[in-house]
Amino acid sequence: MKRVTIKDLAQHAQVSRGTVDRVLHNRGHVADEVRLKINEAIEELGYKPNIIARTLAQNNEYKIAVLIPDPEADEFWEQPNEGIKRVMPEFEDFGVVVEPFHFNNEEPKSLSDKAKEMFKRNPDAILMASEFYKESLYVLDEIERRKIPTTLIMTHIDSSNEFNYIGQDSFKSGAMAGRLFDVSISQDMKRILVFNLGATSANTLQIKNKIIGLSSYFDGRADFELIEVEIQNFKNTAAIKSKITELLSTHEDISGIFVTNSRSKYLAPALEELGLDHLCFIGFDLLQDNVDYLLNGTIDFLINQNPAKQAEWAIKKLVDQLVFNRKNKSTEYVPLDIVIKENVSCYLH
Amino acid sequence: MKRVTIKDLAQHAQVSRGTVDRVLHNRGHVADEVRLKINEAIEELGYKPNIIARTLAQNNEYKIAVLIPDPEADEFWEQPNEGIKRVMPEFEDFGVVVEPFHFNNEEPKSLSDKAKEMFKRNPDAILMASEFYKESLYVLDEIERRKIPTTLIMTHIDSSNEFNYIGQDSFKSGAMAGRLFDVSISQDMKRILVFNLGATSANTLQIKNKIIGLSSYFDGRADFELIEVEIQNFKNTAAIKSKITELLSTHEDISGIFVTNSRSKYLAPALEELGLDHLCFIGFDLLQDNVDYLLNGTIDFLINQNPAKQAEWAIKKLVDQLVFNRKNKSTEYVPLDIVIKENVSCYLH
DNA sequence: AATAAATCCGTGCCCCTGCACGGATTTTGA
DNA sequence: TCAAAATCCGTGCAGGGGCACGGATTTATT
Structure with missing residues (x-):
């Protein structure tokens, strides 16, 4: 099963390699009659250019x-x-x-x-x-x-x-988080804190879609509540801690944590210090620290953006x-x- | 940043391309002195053979x-x-x-x-x-x-x-199923039926390791029980149904189903007919029917062997x-x- | 020392494509 | 009718590497 080469085409159409080449690359200067004959040969013999040879030739x-x-x-x-x-x-x-x-x-x-x-x-x-x-x-x-x-x-x-x-697909990743929360949280009421760290859902389409996807999963269900939180100075653990404490006092029975980008690692230590590492925590991306928190159990699921x-x-x-x-x-x-x-x-x- | 070619080596070592070629392929017939000089050139110029040219030449x-x-x-x-x-x-x-x-x-x-x-x-x-x-x-x-x-x-x-x-990694896939059961099953006692359909854990190393992995996840925990079941004529839904009914009468509070190979699709209809599709069902592989049962909710997780x-x-x-x-x-x-x-x-x- | 043998190494062709040059033939114009 | 122009097409080389052939030099043999 030898490959068909330009030489074969040339022989079949009774012309030279150069002419075949001109037809193959639409470079003109070929008589109509000859062009047809060559195209026929291409069709008939099933010519496929040899990429290897081409790469070498073009160099x-x-x-x-x-x-x-x-x-x-x-x-x-x-x-x-x-x-x-x-x-x-x-x-x-x-x-x-x-x-x-x-x-x-x-x-x-x-x-x-x-x-x-x-x-x-x-x-x-x-x-x-x-x-x-x-x-x-x-x-x-x-x-x-x-x-x-x-x-x-x-x-x-x-x-x-x-x-x-x-x-x-951000929407789907949100919906996926939805199901993971759903199966993991045994409480009757599923209250989930959604953290946008150093970003806003308004500005970033990806984040917006993740949240839409998440709520779409729970669409029409009464046993679910989403609380969106934005923190800009996310590297300050103390600030995060006080924010969470505040949220816990205004909302009871928080059972899930969702971090909408790769910055889970900034939230995890705050949760650990507050003794909240039993909450179902879903984040994104396999940064070294995120992985560490996954291994020690603070983070339950990471969705890999790959x-x-x-x-x-x-x-x-x-x-x-x-x-x-x-x-x-x-x-x-x-x-x-x-x-x-x-x-x-x-x-x- | 041009590539180093055999020609470059030849020039650098003051010999011809053919000699360089003999050295490159250990084909002998080269004086030691010359060989050393060429090897030096290879080292010095950092020669890497051009796979494209080689492929073309070997043909x-x-x-x-x-x-x-x-x-x-x-x-x-x-x-x-x-x-x-x-x-x-x-x-x-x-x-x-x-x-x-x-x-x-x-x-x-x-x-x-x-x-x-x-x-x-x-x-x-x-x-x-x-x-x-x-x-x-x-x-x-x-x-x-x-x-x-x-x-x-x-x-x-x-x-x-x-x-x-x-x-x-079969062991890991079993351990992974372990965690998925653990988070999904809210009952205090986690009783899981392990089905080997048309295969035995004794004969098939893969299946054995999956089960070992699963039980290793729950190692040292008292809130867990594994019940291994082997069914050879797995294509007979009625037989599967009666087997399950029997198991349900001898064991109470079954909360998980684990099918150790790609044959979940033969178990799923039996579970549906028995009204047991709320059980946490984990299987393997994305066969068309398995996917359908995943989409309709009977199967909860599929582990993809890819x-x-x-x-x-x-x-x-x-x-x-x-x-x-x-x-x-x-x-x-x-x-x-x-x-x-x-x-x-x-x-x- | 002369010839045979062994060793070493250079040249040229091949793989296949792309492209430039220039040759050969036909067409145009005066 | 003959030169000039236009059109068409073939040849040859480049690209990097593999390999065979054979030439050139050295070594062994008598």
């Missing part, structure tokens, strides 16, 4: 720019980096090179600056993650102008659907376009992994 | 034989096939070809027959899954004699550790050896996915 470098928040500043953003490192060896033989552009996740302007820097380097493709809506729009505009293949991860910027997106896998998939998607010029679905959702003490080790690499 | 076909139970007869075995289909496009450019050998999962001799057929075809690598211990040993012996790279999935045959294995991913990883592992001659870890465990109604769609492709 060009594909620069993928990675525009994400600085992993040095926030442990969370180390994970996409891990994912990228994991897949790169597979592709560097194809001439794929990654150039990181890390911006400060607390300064919107930093995104714009880094984006400018990135564009100067003329990347062939872009992998981007940003929570700054307005600044992202500018970047996406420029991307659209330059027609650079781009994949967004983690956060969906829904300005247009022309960009590939890989992320988690940032490493998101980045991995995104790179693969871009390589698919650049190297193999395959098209694929524009939006993909990573699986919603439920992580508990017993299976956490599977998800850590 | 040979790699036949991977897939020796698994017939997917036509058992829905479960369709999934590994799906996984293989998913990754193959990525590798067929590298000349990788898959040849399936499906045996009858109810006749041990069928495995031996298909294995013979397989060996006749002289595969370059083998992906194998079998629950027949004795017959597998014969096949593995022959593999060892022929020194064919091989990866086992699903079931570990521990004759020797010379084979790669990809599978689930047969598709196992096969996918196995193919990748073999390709890594054949094409890229990379070595990698010999045993790998797939993640233990907890699947509920809310996230099941992520795990179905």
Whole structure:
């Protein structure tokens, strides 16, 4: 079962390889009659280009720019980096090179600056993650102008659907938390504290959808109450403690804790100090400290956003376009992994 | 940042490409002095062979034989096939070809027959899954004699550790079920029926380990009891029903159901008919019917063995050896996915 | 010392595609 | 009718590595 090559096509159509090549790439300068004959041969013999030979022949470098928040500043953003490192060896033989552009996740302007820097380097493709809506729009505009293949991860910027997106279905993750609370809480009345740490549900679409998903699970049920809390200075354990104490005095029988982003680790010590580690605690993401609190029992469930896998998939998607010029679905959702003490080790690499 | 090529090495060591090639492949016929100089150059310039060019030059076909139970007869075995289909496009450019050998999962001799057929075809690598211990040993012996790279999935045959294995950590999956029962069951006494359908814990290591894992979770706790049940004619709903009725009369307060393999779908209708669908029901694997029972609420949790991913990883592992001659870890465990109604769609492709 | 043998190493072709150059043929224009 | 232009198409090289063949040099043999 030998492969069909350009040479075979040429022989079959009684022309030279060069002519076949011109037809294959629509480069014109071919007589209609000949073109038809070649197209026939392509059809008949079932020609598939040999990507290996093509890559070798082209011998060009594909620069993928990675525009994400600085992993040095926030442990969370180390994970996409891990994912990228994991897949790169597979592709560097194809001439794929990654150039990181890390911006400060607390300064919107930093995104714009880094984006400018990135564009100067003329990347062939872009992998981007940003929570700054307005600044992202500018970047996406420029991307659209330059027609650079781009994949967004983690956060969906829904300005247009022309960009590939890989992320988690936030709504479903909320609904999933709903069921986990439902089976875990034995009290008749399920009162759940929802914590937005250093973020607001109004500003962040992801968080909003998680909460909508959570309440949708309990839709039409009277044995359930959601209490939303926002804490900005989330790194101050004392402040969190007093906030919780206050909430406990105004609401009785709190039975669940839901942290809507990866910052569970800031809430957990406060709960431990208050002797509240028996509450059903659901959070997101496998940061080292989160995992520790999962192992010691303070946190019951972590929902894994799989940032490493998101980045991995995104790179693969871009390589698919650049190297193999395959098209694929524009939006993909990573699986919603439920992580508990017993299976956490599977998800850590 | 151009790649270092053989030509560069040749130039650096003042010899020709052919000589460098002989050194690279230990083909001898090179003077010691020259060899040292070339090795120095390799070290100094950091030469990495270009897999793309090599693949093109060798232009040979790699036949991977897939020796698994017939997917036509058992829905479960369709999934590994799906996984293989998913990754193959990525590798067929590298000349990788898959040849399936499906045996009858109810006749041990069928495995031996298909294995013979397989060996006749002289595969370059083998992906194998079998629950027949004795017959597998014969096949593995022959593999060892022929020194064919091989990866086992699903079931570990521990004759020797010379084979790669990809599978689930059965012990952990049992322990995981333990926690899920623990949080879900609100009764003080947790009595769990453990069903081995069409299999015995004595014969099947996987099942044994799942049960050991489950009881290890509750180790030292008095509020827990395990009742193991074996049913051979599991396709007979009436028989299952009478068995359960019998169990309910001899044991009170049954609160959990654990099916140790993928055959939950045969137990679920019996439970429904007996009005027992409120019990916490944990099973394995995303067969279509299992998923339906998860969606209608009879089954509460499914633990995904991820047969598709196992096969996918196995193919990748073999390709890594054949094409890229990379070595990698010999045993790998797939993640233990907890699947509920809310996230099941992520795990179905 | 002359020939045979052994050792070492360089050259050229192959794999397949992409692309530039230029040759060959046909068409256009005066 | 003949040169100029336009159109069409073949050849050759590059890209990196594998491998066979055979040339060149050194070593062994009588």
